[in-house]
Amino acid sequence: MTQWSDYTTGERIKLLRGPDLTQEQLAEASGLSVATIRKAERDLGGSLHTLLRISAALNADVSVILGQQAPRRAMRGADRAMLRELSRAVHDTAAGVGVDVQPPAPAELAAGLAAAWEMYRAGDFAGAGVRVAPALREAAAALRAATADQRGTAAGILADAYRLAAYVANQFGARDLAYAGIGHAQDQADRAGDIVRSAMVASGRSWIYLRDSRLGQAEQTARASYESIEPRYGDRDPGLLATYGWHVTFAAVVAARSGDIAGADDLLSQGQAVAARMGRDVTVNGTAFGPTTVTAQAIGISVSTGRPGKALGLFGSLGDPSGLTPSAHNRLMLDVALAQAETRQSDSALDTLLDVCSAAPGWARHQALPGVIAQKASAGSATTAKLRKLSAILGTSMVIS
Known part of the structure; x- marks a missing residue:
């Protein structure tokens, strides 16, 4: 059975377009020319900007077009289990279910949430999800038990936990859960009366919109x-x-x-x-x-x-x-690799990409850029061996022109 990652980028665009949307209609919706759409569907090149416009017009994440996730993402068992538990934590705490327990000491609660954020910033999204689920329940219990003068602080902590839950969900393409988490984060940030936290939640919502092509x-x-x-x-x-x-x-x-x-x-x-x-x-x-x-x-x-x-x-x-977080540094080097590929430094681009993906394979699998870079670099002097190594690391086929 053919896997989604086995198709080329052009074939995936054509499949997502389907029989009800013509190339002309996709061109109009994306603001691109018909010739550009035809070239993209024939795997004859296309910039990241082009793929982003096509993904927005198709209401699909660009990582779906690149084959890094299927239209309905098939995840590893551990990731699915983490998301199920995270979903329960988000929805249960919002409904007040299971929060009538003795909360941990404030220092212990803060440490647990800080550890979850640290894992997220390091690019361990699954680990952050495992940590934030219990932190959500603890933060909700702390808010329930808070005195009048403690409620603002407790609501702010719960807002941070919901925001992190939304970020983890967004990284795994669980968009409904991401929207739910960021909505609850907004409620608690408003309850805390903290305009800075509210702004951070709004920025998080903007990122979810961005990943959802809105x-x-x-x-x-x-x-x-x-x-x-x-x-x-x-x-x-x-x-x-x-x-x-x-x-x-x-x-x-x-x-x-x-x-x-x-x-x-x-x-x-x-x-x-x-x-x-x-x-x-x-x-x-x-x-x-x-x-x-x-x-x-x-x-x-x-x-x-x-x-x-x-x-x-x-x-x-x-x-x-x-000074950058591990995740931010990895993203920086992906941007450098793409710039190298765009300036026809194909071997350098693949070397940079391999360095990033080898150092942080779990993080790299959730990024769209490796597929873009590999496509561009494969059109130059890049070796097949490097592309095969990347395929093994990322668990998805790389297009070789």
């Missing part, structure tokens, strides 16, 4: 998230500056995905100005931001907007990237 809602929500916490000129609080800087930079990412290059560059410059005021990278409520972070994002934006040379130039000036 670009208009992603852009609108991202804008609302940073506008709600824009600092005054004299503000020096590193937590507020980091949160605002991350949100405006993420809005630049969304604008770039939407094809608004000028808007993306304007928002990115705002993020760079904030990072310069900070002078260092800091982490606030599970989100890191600063000069290194914003430069890494600028590299990704340059690649996704068709400026690979600029991306490689920025990477050359980056300096020490060790």
